[in-house]
Amino acid sequence: MNTPTSLDASGLGGHPKGLTTLFFTELWERFSYYGMRAILVLYMVAPVTNGGLAFDTKTAASIYGTYTMSVYLMSLPGGLLADRVLGAKLAVLLGGVIIACGHFSMVFASPTFFYMGLVLIACGTGLLKPNISTMVGSLYGENDPRRDSGFSIFYMGINIGAVLAPLVCGYLAQSEGFKRWLASMGFDPLSSWHWGFGAAGVGMTLGLIVYLIHRQRLAHIGQITRKSKNVTKTAAHPPLTRAEWRRVGAIFIFFLFTILFWAAYEQKGASLNLFADRLVRTEAFGYTFPSSWLQSTTAFFVIMLAPLFSMLWVRMGERQPSSPAKFTLGLLFIGMGYLLMIPAAMLTASGKISPLWLVGLYFLEVTGEMCLSPVGLSVVSKLAPAKILGIMMGVWFLAAALGNKLAGYLAGFFDANNSSVLTTLYGSIAVGLLIAAGILAALTPVIRRMMGNVR
Secondary structure (H helix, E strand, O other): OOOOOOOOOOOHHHOOHHHHHHHHHHHHHHHHHHHHHHHHHHHHHOOHHHOOOOOOHHHHHHHHHHHHHHHHHOHHHHHHHHHHHHOHHHHHHHHHHHHHHHHHHOOOOOHHHHHHHHHHHHHHHHHHHHHHHHHHHHOOOOOOOOHHHHHHHHHHHHHHHHHHHHHHHHHHHHOHHHHHHHHHOOOOHHHHHHHHHHHHHHHHHHHHHHHHHOHHHHOOOOOOOOOOOOOOOOOOOOOOOHHHHHHHHHHHHHHHHHHHHHHHHHHHHOHHHHHHHHHEOOEEOOEEOOHHHHHHHHHHHHHHHHHHHHHHHHHHHHHOOOHHHHHHHHHHHHHHHHHHHHHHHHHHHHOOEOOHHHHHHHHHHHHHHHHHHHHHHHHHHHHOOHHHHHHHHHHHHHHHHHHHHHHHHHHOOOOOOOHHHHHHHHHHHHHHHHHHHHHHHHHHHHHHHHHOOOO
16 A cells, blocks of 8 residues: 655645645535534424425424534544555545435435435534545654645635525525525526535535546545454553543543533534524614525635644643643633623524624634633543554543534524523523633643653
């Protein structure tokens, strides 16, 4: 098998050519995922007279939470299947095909095709998402200094797709102008939701086309991982040491607080999506825009803030906060964001409010994300004993899965017609996050001792 080499510098910015292929493949896959997700809850709760499924809020929120949880859970068998049977390269291809089939299933106005689409997208994403990241890492040698930069470029592709997706799919699904065009062309304007779902499928198809056209750039990576024949099946790892168990304990503490963070963060696709649709003035400079467009702001803020935080941590060097302190800041920022929603919810009693309330929340959310999400992956890779690193990474994805399911549960309490209920909902989330930040801050000295020499 060929191995990646640091001499392969013929691509963009001196990186391997394969990075460009994976960049655009992932950009279009994320376009498809976030495009569909931007309109998912809105479609489920829309009345039949508007082309929707007429689900009540609690049912729609529960389906949303189960779906987004499943996307993360399916990454575990998806990664295992790639390691043992398919290889990452084939797993990404099959995953993309299954995802596209899922989106195109949702083009049809039928509950059966709707549910089938959700299942296919979750299964396909489980195959594609973890394995395309593995392939990015495989482009570089073990000590290649370009590795971190390569992942930063790849991460930028994710967020470019996430910015564009709600703009395109949201316009097709919600825009009155597009509905008028459909009617003028002899199509049913109530089918606009399914044009949005179809656009997500087109996005994944474009990603597959890029992947296949430039597959030769990836010829040396993504094969099945085979264990050395010199390693006997009866060979056993020594038990974890006391210091290693303490590090595992620290990971589980981070795990619990991460669930709370994602439960609040993922409201943007659930209750906050409904909030924007029903209670926010979606107007700017005299132009009315689809409420789902506000879903693009978080990815835009990630693109804006990620380089700044990266430079900040490098500039601070040894003076930067410890990992538990960064987690605390993450919870603190998102908690302050939800504090904004208390007066915002109160103001809805008098009519629709400015979109700037949500923009402010999303900015603080992403600021918190910059302190917590990338740090979480890094801290697991540093704390987990090498013999169980794969298991602990799986556990980390489980935190995101449980957070997404909890997000769906909390969104079930959304009531656009009762400002006091909304105040209680978002106020409770804010208070819970701030209390969690306080507890984590108090536990920081203990966690740092458990972490040993790891910061």
